[in-house]
Amino acid sequence: MTALHQLSALECAGLIRVGSVTSVEVTEHYLHRIRRLDRRLGAFVVVTEELALRQARQADEILRAVGPDGVGALHGVPIALKDNLDVEDVVTGWGCADRTDEAIGDDNVVVRLRQAHLPIIGKTQLPEFALPCYTENLLGGDTANPWRSEFSPGGSSGGSAAAVSAGLAPLALGTDAGGSVRIPASCCGVVGLRPSNGAVSNGPSDPSPNGLSVPGVLTRDALDAGALLDVISDPMPGDPTAARAYREPRGRLRIGLAVDPMVPDLAVADECRAAAEKLAAGLQESGHELVPVDLGKDVAVADAFRDAWSVVAASFEVDDEEALAPFTRWLRDQGRAVSGVRLHECLTMFRGVARMLEEMVFGMVDMLVTPTLGMLPQRRGMFRLHRDEEENFAAMTRFMPFTPMYNIAGMPAASVPVEVVDGLPVGAMLGGPYGSERRILHEVAMIQSRAGGAVGLAPGWA
Structure with a gap:
């Protein structure tokens, strides 16, 4: 039963x-x-x-x-x-x-x-x-x-x-x-x-x-x-x-497949690439057309996401800063250093990414397949092993290089x-x-x- x-x-x-x-x-x-x-x-x-x-x-x-x-x-x-x-x-x-x-x-x-x-x-x-x-x-x-x-x-x-x-x-x-x-x-x-x-x-x-x-x-x-x-x-x-x-x-959809993220100099695990290719193949078996897509590389977009995200971290009101986790304190410090002009620049860049995706990617294909992650699931505590929170953030970027693109553009995935x-x-x-x-x-x-x-x-x- x-x-x-x-x-x-x-x-x-x-x-x-x-x-x-x-x-x-x-x-x-x-x-x-x-x-x-x-x-x-x-x-x-x-x-x-x-x-x-x-x-x-x-x-x-x-x-x-x-x-x-x-x-x-x-x-x-x-x-x-x-x-x-x-x-x-x-x-x-x-x-x-x-x-x-x-x-x-x-x-x-x-x-x-x-x-x-x-x-x-x-x-x-x-x-x-x-x-x-x-x-x-x-x-x-x-x-x-x-x-x-x-x-x-x-x-x-x-x-x-x-x-x-x-x-x-x-x-x-x-x-x-x-x-x-x-x-x-x-x-x-x-x-x-x-x-x-x-x-x-x-x-x-x-x-x-x-x-x-x-x-x-x-x-x-x-x-x-x-x-x-x-x-x-x-x-x-x-x-x-x-x-x-x-x-x-x-009728038949055009399915794009991109296995490399927009973040430059980043290796994606073979298993994550293979998962994306398998999902794309399944969609192709449904009768859809499969099209390779190159998203390009742009370190400026990754930097803009980091700066905007650090401003979010700094926005929370807390009574005891020292009681926060080390990563939270570090990211809040980063956010306090971001000027209003820089935040405006980041948000403007996000709108540019959205327009690029809408015109250049989704103007060519109906949907896009990528890996979800750049790495396999990690052991508990792995990210906290880095005493340097800058490296902690870099490790997270290597882990999740594909997902922020849709947040930046405001699109579904x-x-x-x-x-x-x-x-x-x-x-x-x-x-x-x-x-x-x-x-x-x-x-x-x-x-x-x-x-x-x-x-x-x-x-x-x-």
């Missing part, structure tokens, strides 16, 4: 709608798994059991009142949230000891989740202020990779990705400012989508005025990802940007599980022009369907 946590979120929602199981029963099932198993994983900062069960009871009451045709596709299915998203009356920790206040309201995506009646089962681990590409902090948050516990799940949405991969949550939200959804998706063998800027409403707690960060989804099934995207999409009052129109291409190497998953990335996130997920769903369906749980967690 298939257990509830082995089902896709849509399958689980289907059982809830027909009365085979209640939202309370599904929610209790996941809460029990968290209580029993999360000590091995360390995915959750806090489990919101009382909130989740109250929401599940409400979901069941609404279903009884309106019937199965009156509820949404994910009605009653529980979800986990990264701990930088505000849930009213729950502490938003940001992986930092300095943050202990309960949120006074919901972020926009949480409003959407409440409206769709998805019980919130807890907040997941992240590194301090979501700045690095791993999930370790000074609060004891050192999340394990469900596939091999001595390895990192990546970051910064590592707790969310690990929870989905291990079957402690059927769905999760993260945020992605430089790859923070797609990096852990690759490391944990799940689907992770960064939507287009404007497709999902930021804030209001963190409105991301530089355009880098957006909420993203983590699931084992591309169809689940699409359903969750539908729940959290559409603008909210005060949004500074709106979703761009997307013209659906007809998804990491897709492709291979398993030495017991660890390796993903590849499929990106597209503004507004193409649903077409991206459609192509991923087709590939998953041919492979037999959704990605299974990490070994040993079924």
